[in-house]
Amino acid sequence: MLETLSSGFKNARERLQGVRELTEDNVADALKDVRASLLEADVDFGVVKDFIARVKGRALGGKVETRVKNAQGQTVRITPGQAFVKVCEEELVELMGPVDPSLSRKQGATSVMLVGLQGVGKTTVAAKLANHLKRESRKVLLVAADTQRPAAVLQLQQLGESIDVPVHVGGPGDEPPAICAAARERVQNEGFDAVVYDTAGRLAVDETLMEELAEIAARTEPANTLLVCDALMGRDAVNVAGAFAERLSLDGLVMTKLDGDSRGGAALAVKAVTGVPIKFLGTGETVDRLEPFRPEGLASRILGMGDVVGLVRDFEQVVDEKKAEEDAERLLQGQFGMDDLLTQLRTIQKMGPLKDILGKLPGMDSVADQVDEGEIKKVEAMIQSMTPGERKQPEVIDKSRATRIAKGSGRNAKDVTDLVGRFRQMREMMASLGGGGGGGLMSRIPGMNRLAGAGMPAGFDPSEMLGGGGDRKARRANAARARSQAKKKRKSAKNARRKGRKK
Ligand SMILES: Nc1nc2c(ncn2[C@@H]2O[C@H](COP(=O)(O)OP(=O)(O)OP(=O)(O)O)[C@@H](O)[C@H]2O)c(=O)[nH]1
Ligand SMILES: [Mg+2]
Missing domain, CATH: 1.20.120.140 (SRP54, nucleotide-binding domain)
Structure with a gap:
């Protein structure tokens, strides 16, 4: 991206x-x-x-x-x-910028009308927005106002079902403006407080499309009219936005498929050219891949500094903070079992594809391209095949237990012993990091202290996160240094334990 x-x-x-x-x-x-x-x-x-x-x-x-x-x-x-x-x-x-990604209300309801050319992602965005509103405990209605494409209604109904949001459909022969007007009444009568109208797209901006949309707008008076454009449209997005803005009063733009296009330049230019601000970004096909647009976040991602604020927001959505703190505490005391590892892995998965998460970390975008999502699944399967006792104390996993676990998870015994080995190493390292008192783990990770403050400090150089200059050679040297330091720490922790036993 x-x-x-x-x-x-x-x-x-x-x-x-x-x-x-x-x-x-x-x-x-x-x-x-x-x-x-x-x-x-x-x-x-x-x-x-x-x-x-x-x-x-x-x-x-x-x-x-x-x-x-x-x-x-x-x-x-x-x-x-x-x-x-x-x-x-x-x-x-x-x-x-500046951008206000919040949606307006009118007559007590957040109403959103989605418009745009064919195939840009309107129907997907309708479901994503409905999902977003539902998460804010709103009672949402989706409206299928695309009678152009035979499968369009069914598509929205399936999406609505997957997020448990009702979909309003018209009767046979009903025209889109009439369907939307009926839906508007239903919103008022049935106590909905949010409604999203999904309209039909055309291959090009044409008069019939514009007239139909203008009529829907007149009969529904949406509080938010959002134009959907996809990143693949490139510079055309700017022209299309201009053409729609001439006929409809647009409140904002949703830029979709940013995950599928490496250019995405329209996201930068559209506000400057048309005055229409971007409100949301679509970054994937599934309903959870919608991000409120923050110019600061996109700017830092473009500059290769990641989007730590966005990452924290994703994290907050899926994490119980108090539990996370308790986990961290136990982790740093070396009291950490396979179950905890499983919980952590699942939390990460809830935040979305690993690739996206890494992409938001400063300097990690190149690593993001190499991650293997399948690896997490394999680890999950192996942990699930362990008994509760084994999960708590993986030390007990000997050869015969490893063979049993491997069988249960479709891996081989070496995969299991490797996992256990890596796990023990991690636990030891965590314990040696946490044991020193004062500050704890976070303060020792280079740069973390500074990130913990209010957002990114001015002049923040992402390469510092990796411990040095921007060039690859220096980064590699730094990584090697960090590894050898960690090794030393592990060794001294081991020695300390040995001494402790002798006493
Ligand atoms: N990768 C990716 N695909 C997307 C995104 N948004 C939508 N799509 C895909 O784009 C295709 C078209 O999406 P729709 O939501 O049906 O588009 P539409 O604008 O409603 O299309 P029409 O109703 O035919 O005009 C589908 O295959 C979607 O899964 C996105 O953010 N990223
Ligand atoms: Mg559609």
Whole structure:
């Protein structure tokens, strides 16, 4: 997702690494990379030109802040390269924002009418929004107002069933405006407080489509009219948004299929060109893949700094905080069983595909492409084949037990002993990290302290999270250093235990 955009900023950042000041020359070089990737990602030409000019003006304007306050309120110096990234970040946010992703209410109900061309994801978004509203304990009605495509009604009914939301359908021969008007009455009579109208799409913006939509809008008076565009439309999204905005009063845009397209440049330009803000992003086919749009989050993802705020929000949705703290406490005391591991794995899975989660972590986007979702399933199956006693104390798993577990989970015995080995290593490491008193685990992970503050500190350099400069070599060296330190720690923990036994 958005790889094309990210690559330009990444190159720019690497170019500026180590420079002592921002000059005409090095800024021009860096901006060349940025410009090329913006254009390749299908960002509108005029928007690119403006953006580059603004960043250039600020980067060379002599006003670049090289002293910024970090999350702890201390003033720290940042490098010219970091200052450049900070200017880019602020300008990206400016370009896409400000955004209010909340949906308005009218006459007591949150009503949403979805419009857009064929196949962009309207029906999917209708279900996603209904699901989103339902999670906020709202009583939602979905309305099938697409009589164009024979299977459209059935599609919405199936989606509605999967999220347990009723779907209003018209009788034979009913026209979409009449169906929607009847649904509006039903909302009032039956005490619904949210309604989502799913309308038909056409291959191109045509007069019949526009008239039908205008009539539906007139008869339902939706509090929110949202245009759905997909990332694959590229620059066309901007033209389409313009055409719809001429006939309907659009409150916002939903950009779908950001997971399927590496360019996604329309997400950057559409607000600047049409004035219509993006309100939601669709990042997958399933009903839970909807994100309220935050320009800051997208900007940091584009700049390769991840989206920690978004990640925390995903996390909060699926995690019981008090339990998580208790778990962490036990984990750090080394009292951690296979059941806990299973719980953790399931929590992670609830947050969505592993690839997406890693993509939101600073500097992890390249790792995200390599993860094997199947691996989690295998581990789950093996843990499930263990007895409660084995889960609590995996040490008891000997060869014959491993063989039994392997049989039960369709793996081989070595997979099981490997898992147990890795698990014990992890537990030991956690115990040695947590045992030292003061601060605990989190404060010892480089950069975590700073992330714990209010959002990302200004001038935050994601490569610091990995312990060093942006280049791969340095990162590898750092990783090796970290591994050897961890090994030392494990060794000293082992020695300490041995001493303890001797006593
Ligand atoms: N990868 C991905 N696929 C999506 C997303 N949103 C929708 N889709 C897929 O896109 C296809 C079309 O989605 P629909 O919701 O039927 O689109 P529509 O706009 O209602 O289509 P019409 O009613 O025919 O105009 C389906 O296969 C969806 O699963 C998304 O965010 N990511
Ligand atoms: Mg549809």
